[in-house]
Amino acid sequence: MRRIELLSPAGDLERLKYAIMYGADAVYIGGKQYSLRSMASNFTLQDIKEGCLFAHERNAKVYVTCNMVMHESDIHDLLKYLKDLEACGVDGIIASSVTILSLVKKETKMEAHVSTQQSISNSNGIKFLKDTLNIDRVVLARECSLDNIKEICKNTDTDIEVFIEGAMCASISGRCMLSNVLTNRDANRGGCAQPCRWNYDIYEEENKVSPGDTDFSMASKDLSAIKYIPDLIDAGVASLKIEGRMKSLHYVATIVNAYRRCIDDYYKNGKIDSFDSYKENLKRGENREISIGFFKGDVTKNEVIYNHGVSTASHDFVGIIDSFDEKTGLAIMEQRNVLVGNRDIEILSPHMAPYKVSIKDIYDEDDNVLESARHPGSKVKFYVEKGIVLHKYDLVR
């Protein structure tokens, strides 16, 4: 049986590398053209080429999103761009435009993946796209329940990709014009201002009938479907997708690490006794309000955000291990956030559960003791207890 693919977002080359090192089987990225998520730091062709080399050396794949709903003015050198991506080594293109999907299949050897923007929620839609465009994979609409996903998998041979983690559109994907109308920023061209997350009142004619103070909400809690991983594997889903090309390196590594271990645990043991530790680790990535989305059918009030509070991850990401001397226990860390000495830190390492380490003094590059390290980008040194082995690219939080 083919193993399920864990598919991670990556907003830049660094995040691509961490996603793969931390266990992603494939990453999806945006290029400089035709991609949604215009705020993400999208890849140049050179970055894409380097990313593909890095991925392929580790048996991972790279998919490029070309999922913008193109207006006439967006169409420039489309075929050339697709050919350039193919030359970079890209494995597949994710698109909603039938023109792009068609060109990918007719003019290149890359796979064509149908974006969730097409809102495909039944096997007939997949058959239509397979028969007319010869597509390779469909990313299902996030409105599909687990039962529907299982039935769809039974009724198609085409690869099915399912979202398992991350932000959810409240609208059916691709069918939302709120941002366009209210802000002139085009959601289907990467400019979504997320007005579904603003505050509203309900009126009947001219009378306000919602009792709260602008507390009518359309905002969806984030999806977190880790407890359904066994079901999705058993159903025959081909790929499990994590949302978030704009998310941080720490988020990507944390979420990928948790899902990687969960998937491997299920393949190894045929069951998962408890999801608690995985859920706890997922919270360390971002800790926004989560729900199961449509997995159990229609959503309830439990899947909607009514209090738009600020949420933070349970652990602060402080740096990346740059080198480690096993003999002395000296770690050199590239600092990303403030680190204070004499405390417990947590190490996130590829393919391992996070673990705690106690550190005492911290030092700058000239071995001066620091009360706190406050200069992201600089190097910080500390010692760990004997017997603990850190690795380059371990994350510290």
Added chain:
Amino acid sequence: MRFLVAIYSLNTLINCKDFIESAVLMTPNYSQVYENDFDLNKAIEFSKENAIEPIISINRIFMENELDEIKSFIFKYQKYSFLVSDLGVIEIFKELNLMDHVIYDSSTMVCNSLDLSYYSKLGLSATSMSNEIPIQDVIKGYNDTKADIMYQVFGRKLMFYSKRRLVKCYEDYRDIKLNRNNLFIKEEKREEHMPIIENDNGYFVYRSYFVSLLDEMKSLSFLKYAYFESLTLKDEELYQVLKAYKENNGDLLGKLNLDIKDGFAYLDTIHVKEKIINEKN
């Protein structure tokens, strides 16, 4: 060009029949928005008696477990045309060799001549171009493809379609019951009242104003179907709107005192990143 009017009640069809050439009949269960007591068979009969082309709307998104039911429904009414939004439903028409009975309306997804060309080559009755593109793009779409196009020329425009029943969720959250008629939402920093509709098929938000392209009708004469959305209009208002369009009479439309704008007819939306870059330059 045929005037294609969204019909939610038989009375509207009766009251406005003088100017309706094709009627989108909004079916309970299968349309995005509908009235529960709408009698589809009566509406079809009335349409036929009055030389109106009945087009049955099945324009919502369907789940796997609903395919058999919608297939039976299509089979039952197969001699008529349908308004369809779900590619899975189009597959049913393909299997039945009835592609020319389909108007494909994905509402937002067909925004350029290349995609329009693809759909038009499937042998569909018509393809709807997005409401959110400049009118010059619609014209280019036709000029490049000669496709049969449906395009909304009047009425409230849908801007949000969710499968989530957000009013019900809010009622449960607040432990209240709201009267579901004539509801609007208002964003805390804006004055617009945007009509909302919620039913078993989901939650829908429309623009606060009516879009009218009366002045552009000459340049849109190539349309196969000029679509009129009748939501929130009284029958007498819809009658006057259709009359105004038929007679190209802006004064008649003006007398209705509706909040009318031209939407995205002359305004393209922006990509944020590109706008920021341009401003910096």
